[in-house]
Amino acid sequence: MAPTPDSTAWDDEATRRAWTKLITCAIAGQTLWPAAWVGLLAWYAIMSITWTLWLFFIPMAYTFYRSFLQLAYFTGAFRARRLLQHYPWQVWETPESGIGNIPGVRAGYAWLKFPDPEASDQLVTMVMHSHVRSVWWGGRLGKRAKPERKTQVEELWFAGDPRFAAVIAAPGPRRLYVIHQRPSYNKSLPAEAHGASPQALERARRTGIHVPDPDPAP
Template identity: 75%
Template sequence: MPPPNHPTAWDDPATRRAWNRLAICAVIGQILWPAAWAGLLVWYVIMSIAWTLWLFFVPLAYTFYRTFLQVAYWRGAFRARRILRHHPWQVYEAPESGIGNIPGVRNGYAWLRFPHPEAPDQQVTMVMHSHVRSVWWGGRLGKRAKPARKAEVRTVWFAGDPCLAAVIAVPGPRHLYVIDQRPSYRPAPTSEVRDA
């Protein structure tokens, strides 16, 4: 499925629908995770039996963690909207990708390589540092992923600048993910790239 031919990705109604789903999930999570944490805490206080602490510890800790993690979902959603409003979708067929196994990238971190915008013969590595929404991508980019799962990310839609930040998605668009460039992976300045 080719991306729509619009000046920016945001001009595409399907992109706006995908972003709305992303924002709605962030809103629902912002309501449900704190409610679940408070509910578990109240239930624990009502029970007030020492042995029940062990039953509630893991769910309480996880819901507390997810309550504070929701801020990252909000930031990611609004950052995605900013990028989508300024860049069109581009299509990359089977971009080089993997999990770990490149210098400076910790094991377990998924990465993709895209052409440098000013030097197409050079590649820019973008690493998925945030685990927010990266589980889906990580499960499909690694060498050990099953062929059917790898096929789901064979075509990647890309909106942004690989030297700074971008939104990636699978055709549709689906599974929007903000991927940003860290200083340690930032490509050399244009003059150095041309001299290389």
């Protein structure tokens, strides 16, 4: 079902189901990854054979890492919900994208370009700074991606403001991912205004983005 531009993305039942799946996976990971780490640690302690440490080191290190990483999954899920509650879905066909190789983007980082909402002739670059849930996207955006994978992101759903933050998704929606400008969630400094109108700034503020205060009236 195509998104309806006159309502917020959250008004769509399929979107709410997709978000429920997102938060459910975060909760499951918060339970299963720590349990896996404790289980491996207990198994090693029971075996008490020094050389077996090498058999457990890599999986123990990975499960320990994922246990702490789960906070980022929760953060991403709740940021996604706030964005979906305030912005409608938009559909973009084959947006310009890639991995690295453009000014201001580090090698290996996936990026996309979207029109500025208040200057449609200008494109705004958004970078996938977080690798949480980005592997699927990164494998389909680069020039080296296989054609059958590229077709999965030829149509892209977008809810947000590229100057600040947005949720992108494969049609459905599926594979929800929060993509944002680095300053948008920096609590110490507000994001740059990027020429946004007071209405756009207020809308972004309601989603939890730290935007500058509007200029005082003369």
